[in-house]
Amino acid sequence: MMPRGITRCKGMLPTLLGLTIGLALSFLRAPVIEPDECRTYETSLDSNNEALALDNSVPAFPASDEEEDFEPQIIVDPKLKPKVDLEANKKKVVRSRYISTELGIRERLVSSMITTKDTVSSLAIAQNKTLGHHMQKLLFFFGSHEQPFRGKNHQPAGMNIVVHPEEDEIRILYQTLYYLYQHYNEVYDWFFVGYDNSYVAGYRVNEIVNHMSITRKLYLGLPARIHDEKIDGYYCKQSAGFIMSRALMMAVMPEMNKCLSGITADSPDEWLGRCLLTLTKGEVGCVNTEEVQTYESINLENDEQFDVETASSKLFEKAVSAFPVVTTTEVYKLHKRFSEVEIDMTYRKIEFLQEEIKNLSAKTPQGEDGLSWPIGVNPPFQPSNRWEVINWDYFDSTHTLTCPGEIPKCELSDMEKKDVNDIVATAVSRLQEKYKPQGMEIDLIKLENGYKRFDPQRGMEYMLDLKLRVTVDAGQTELSHRVDLLRPLSQVEIIPMPYVTDTTKINMILPVSVDEAEALRVFLDKFEKKVLMGKDKESILLTIIFIYGAAEAEKVHQKDDPFTVQKERLGALEVKYGSQENRPKVIPWMSIKTDIPSQLRILDVIVRTKKFTADSLFFLASPHADVNADLFDRCRMNAIAGWQAYFPVPFTQFNKEIAPDVKEEIEIKGSTGHFDIYSFDETCFFNSDYMAARSKFAQKSQKNQDLIDNIDLYELFMENSELHVFRAVEPALKRRWTLRQCSVKRGDGAVDRCERSNAEGLGTRTQLAMKLFPDEVNSDDT
Numbered sequence: 001m002m003p004r005g006i007t008r009c010k011g012m013l014p015t016l017l018g019l020t021i022g023l024a025l026s027f028l029r030a031p032v033i034e035p036d037e038c039r040t041y042e043t044s045l046d047s048n049n050e051a052l053a054l055d056n057s058v059p060a061f062p063a064s065d066e067e068e069d070f071e072p073q074i075i076v077d078p079k080l081k082p083k084v085d086l087e088a089n090k091k092k093v094v095r096s097r098y099i100s101t102e103l104g105i106r107e108r109l110v111s112s113m114i115t116t117k118d119t120v121s122s123l124a125i126a127q128n129k130t131l132g133h134h135m136q137k138l139l140f141f142f143g144s145h146e147q148p149f150r151g152k153n154h155q156p157a158g159m160n161i162v163v164h165p166e167e168d169e170i171r172i173l174y175q176t177l178y179y180l181y182q183h184y185n186e187v188y189d190w191f192f193v194g195y196d197n198s199y200v201a202g203y204r205v206n207e208i209v210n211h212m213s214i215t216r217k218l219y220l221g222l223p224a225r226i227h228d229e230k231i232d233g234y235y236c237k238q239s240a241g242f243i244m245s246r247a248l249m250m251a252v253m254p255e256m257n258k259c260l261s262g263i264t265a266d267s268p269d270e271w272l273g274r275c276l277l278t279l280t281k282g283e284v285g286c287v288n289t290e291e292v293q294t295y296e297s298i299n300l301e302n303d304e305q306f307d308v309e310t311a312s313s314k315l316f317e318k319a320v321s322a323f324p325v326v327t328t329t330e331v332y333k334l335h336k337r338f339s340e341v342e343i344d345m346t347y348r349k350i351e352f353l354q355e356e357i358k359n360l361s362a363k364t365p366q367g368e369d370g371l372s373w374p375i376g377v378n379p380p381f382q383p384s385n386r387w388e389v390i391n392w393d394y395f396d397s398t399h400t401l402t403c404p405g406e407i408p409k410c411e412l413s414d415m416e417k418k419d420v421n422d423i424v425a426t427a428v429s430r431l432q433e434k435y436k437p438q439g440m441e442i443d444l445i446k447l448e449n450g451y452k453r454f455d456p457q458r459g460m461e462y463m464l465d466l467k468l469r470v471t472v473d474a475g476q477t478e479l480s481h482r483v484d485l486l487r488p489l490s491q492v493e494i495i496p497m498p499y500v501t502d503t504t505k506i507n508m509i510l511p512v513s514v515d516e517a518e519a520l521r522v523f524l525d526k527f528e529k530k531v532l533m534g535k536d537k538e539s540i541l542l543t544i545i546f547i548y549g550a551a552e553a554e555k556v557h558q559k560d561d562p563f564t565v566q567k568e569r570l571g572a573l574e575v576k577y578g579s580q581e582n583r584p585k586v587i588p589w590m591s592i593k594t595d596i597p598s599q600l601r602i603l604d605v606i607v608r609t610k611k612f613t614a615d616s617l618f619f620l621a622s623p624h625a626d627v628n629a630d631l632f633d634r635c636r637m638n639a640i641a642g643w644q645a646y647f648p649v650p651f652t653q654f655n656k657e658i659a660p661d662v663k664e665e666i667e668i669k670g671s672t673g674h675f676d677i678y679s680f681d682e683t684c685f686f687n688s689d690y691m692a693a694r695s696k697f698a699q700k701s702q703k704n705q706d707l708i709d710n711i712d713l714y715e716l717f718m719e720n721s722e723l724h725v726f727r728a729v730e731p732a733l734k735r736r737w738t739l740r741q742c743s744v745k746r747g748d749g750a751v752d753r754c755e756r757s758n759a760e761g762l763g764t765r766t767q768l769a770m771k772l773f774p775d776e777v778n779s780d781d782t
Contacts, residue, residue, distance in 0.1 A: 106188055106246075107136055108136065108206075109137075109188060110135075110139070110184045110190075111138045111191075111192040111193075111202075111205070112139045112141055112180060112193050113127050113138070113139070113140050113194050113195065113196050114141050114172065114195050114196070115127075115141070115195075117143075117148050119196055120140065120156070121156060122328055123196040123325070124140050125156050125159070127196050127199075130331060131200055134203055135206075136188075137160075138160065139180075140160065141161075141162050141163075141179070142164070142172070143168070143171070143172040143175070144164075144167065145167060162179060164176070169267070169268045170260070170265070171260065173269075173271070176193065177191075177193070177244075177253065177272075178256070180249070181249050181250075185250065185253075189214040190209040190246065191246070192205055192209075192243050193242055195239060195241070197239060197323060197324045198240065198297075198322060199321060199325055199331050199334040200241055201338045204318075204320045208243065209243065211293055213291065216245055216247060216290070217245060217247045217248040217251060217284050218244065218290055219242065219243075219273075219276055219284055219285065220243040220244075220287060220288065220290055220295050221237065221243065222236060222237045222240035222295065222296075223236065224237050224273075224286070226274060226277070232282075233277045233285035234273065234286040235272060236269060236272075236286040237297075238267070239297075239323035239324055240295075241320065248284060251279070251280065252275070252279045256275060259275035259278065259279070263275055263278065294318060296318050297319060297320055297322065298315060298322040298323075299322075300322060309337065313341050313344065316337060316341040317341055317345060319338075354374075354375040357371070357376055358375060373484075373486075377459075380455055381455050392451040392453045392463070393453060396447055396448075397420060397424075398412060400416070404677055420447070424447055424464065424466070426485065427466065427483045427485055428444045428468075431468070435470075439472060440472055441472075443471070445466075445468060445478065446466075446467050447465070448465040448466065448467050448480060449464075450463070450465070451463040459487050460487040461484070461487075462485040463483075464483050464485065465480055465481075466481050467479075468480075468481055497640065498640050500640055502633050503636075504636045505539050505616075506539065506540050506617050506632055506636065506684075507612060507617060507618050507619065508542045509545065509602070509603070509606060509621065510523070510543065510544045510621050510623060511545045511597060511602050511620075511622075512546055512547060512563075513549075514548070514552050514562045517562060517565070521565075522623075522736075523624075524566075526626055526627070527542065527627065530627065530628055530629070532586065534629070536632060539632075543588050544587060544588075545589070545592060545602055545605070545606070546566075546590070546592075547592055548592070548593045548594075550593070550595060570589060574586050574587070596743060598708065600711065600712070603618075603690060603713070604694070607690070612687050614688040614691065615641060615686065615687070615688060617636065617639060617684065618687060619684050620683050622682055624738050625681075625735045625736075626666060628732055630732040631733050634646075634732065638684065638726055638728075640686075642686075642688070643723065644724040644725075644726050645683065645684065645685040645717050646683065646684040646726050647682075647726065648684075648730030648733050649727065649730055649733075650679055650681075650682060651668050651674070651676075651733065652736075652761055653673040653734075653736050654672060654737060654764070654767070655737050655763060658762050659764070660767075662737075666735075668731060670764070674760065676757055676760070678760070679735070679753075679757055680753065683714070685717070689721065689723055690713075690716075692721060693716050693723075694720075696720040696721070697711070697720045700720075710748075710750075715749060715750075739758060740758050
């Protein structure tokens with residue numbers, strides 16, 4: 001029997017045993033320290049920084065470099081901390097300009113056509129016209145030892161042509177493939193190569209590559225057999241064209257130059273086929289089928305009686321190309337037939353999809369009642385309140401009630417008349433197709449009423465009330481019939497625009513006549529406050545043009561300058577802001593003498609001074625306008641050299657004698673002013689674009705130099721350049737009211753716009769009525 005004390009301690013035995021074993025193991029793992037390695041660290045409290053520091057006499061680490069096993073120590077003394085050059089360790093990260101580059105996203109297809117120096121001005125041009133608008137990128141290649149485009153032989157416009165210094169057909173094909181590999185290997189996934197003696201249906205090439213995997217090593221075309229002692233496989237016929245994948249390009253191009261000396265063949269296409277079979281060890285040869293996509297071609301030599309216009313449509317539906325073609329006429333005939341077949345296939349596909357949508361609609365909660373018209377097109381926009389209701393515009397065959405300003409009725413423009421005639425002809429044609437099988441002949445008598453509106457979800461909607469003559473076996477009758485039509489929105493495309501920045505220097509040109517001297521004073525006050533005293537001082541250069549008529553010029557000779565006060569103000573600004581001696585004037589100015597201050601005459605004087613380079617950005621302004629930083633930024637962004645000129649629509653104040661709400665500070669309100677669509681005084685454009693348009697206009701006006709006074713800058717760009725003329729409402733451009741001088745010498749178009757601007761700029765119709773009939777207004781008040 002165990003003693004009672006031991007019995008009581010029995011429950012503590014596992015705990016004591018665990019502690020004993022733990023202490024024993026810790027002693028076994030503890031490092032053995034020699035006596036001479038023990039050091040004593042003395043610490044002291046630094047009264048300056050109140051930090052605990054180690055004695056500097058003691059090394060922070062063991063003296064021997066061979067000791068690898070040492071205890072980590074915290075260093076708090078800044079003098080003992082290792083110095084790290086953070087600037088040297090910083091790596092500059094260079095980001096790609098486009099996110100698609102970082103993600104490795106490539107374009108789909110680049111196309112090339114091999115031509116000759118004899119056909120580059122004929123067949124190649126026809127290929128560019130018929131194929132170019134289908135392809136993302138189209139290049140033309142041919143070989144020549146001489147410079148092909150010199151003297152009277154000009155390079156065809158609008159074509160990307162690469163000339164190889166070779167005339168051997170095999171080497172030309174190799175140089176073409178190497179050029180595509182070198183320049184577009186990282187940009188495109190597929191490469192199409194064709195010859196200009198064949199017609200290529202671009203939409204079929206795109207359809208094939210859009211449905212295939214980009215990872216395959218593919219050589220797709222019209223196969224022809226190679227069978228001899230060395231090679232047994234297929235090559236693609238060059239006349240039919242062929243498609244190569246990027247994966248195949250990357251695999252064979254680094255070593256393809258070996259095929260030039262190691263492989264002989266009778267034709268370039270056979271040489272390429274042998275080369276690919278050799279480099280890939282027979283794995284990749286020409287095929288005409290891949291992933292349910294088939295490459296077919298029409299051989300026009302097989303049937304001498306072949307007629308493009310009467311041949312079966314099924315022959316063209318799956319064909320990618322047709323060969324050979326000898327003349328441009330054959331190219332255009334084939335393009336016409338392929339386009340007709342494509343349109344027919346598209347209409348059949350639309351009908352199939354509409355029928356499928358109609359069948360599936362029965363399974364939806366709304367049933368067939370939920371279908372919109374036309375089937376497959378977005379339903380009409382549903383406004384949530386009365387402010388979102390889209391108004392219908394009324395029109396007939398000659399006039400419309402939707403007019404600029406407050407004109408109740410105006411004549412349709414030429415483009416609007418063309419649109420009305422086209423939509424009426426389409427409506428009558430559809431009615432004839434529908435009722436002719438029933439024995440009815442339908443003829444149009446006239447358009448009684450027309451309504452249209454633009455629905456952003458659908459497109460342009462029309463409602464037409466047509467008066468028709470219906471002829472049947474029993475006789476004729478006249479009736480009115482309403483039809484609904486829709487011109488749906490097509491595929492939305494992003495138009496590529498050149499890259500512009502908001503840091504371009506603006507050269508502001510300010511013409512000032514004698515009548516505008518007081519307006520110049522107000523303008524200079526605003527300009528000093530918003531530009532000279534602001535951040536845009538270095539990026540805005542104002543040049544003032546003082547315009548003298550014959551009478552004013554005579555006063556100058558008599559020392560009676562009408563611009564004396566304004567020039568003194570400019571001198572004061574020069575003293576205030578022009579601190580450096582060699583620095584250009586703060587606001588330079590010049591004087592011209594003319595009785596007709598047209599925009600072109602003023603700009604001609606500016607250009608002749610040669611103070612401005614061809615890439616200078618001009619902002620032609622008016623002394624009646626207020627300018628600000630927002631206006632300058634939009635001028636920089638909307639004026640693009642070689643591409644676009646910007647004509648902002650200003651907000652113009654009403655005459656303060658008629659509009660009582662007009663104040664000194666311009667406010668954008670319906671009772672104080674309006675956006676003057678007839679004002680073209682302010683514009684942003686580049687000097688190079690003006691000089692190009694001006695040179696073209698000078699050739700037209702050689703016999704009559706007075707034509708320069710009959711045209712303004714807007715008409716110059718519209719009629720004598722390929723620039724986009726961008727016209728938009730500009731709330732940052734505000735003008736004070738002024739009565740324009742509409743000289744009959746400035747041309748009918750300019751005079752008409754000037755008179756319309758004066759008429760609509762007086763005030764609203766209510767304000768004009770109150771001014772004309774004040775007695776009636778007072779009687780109503782009493």
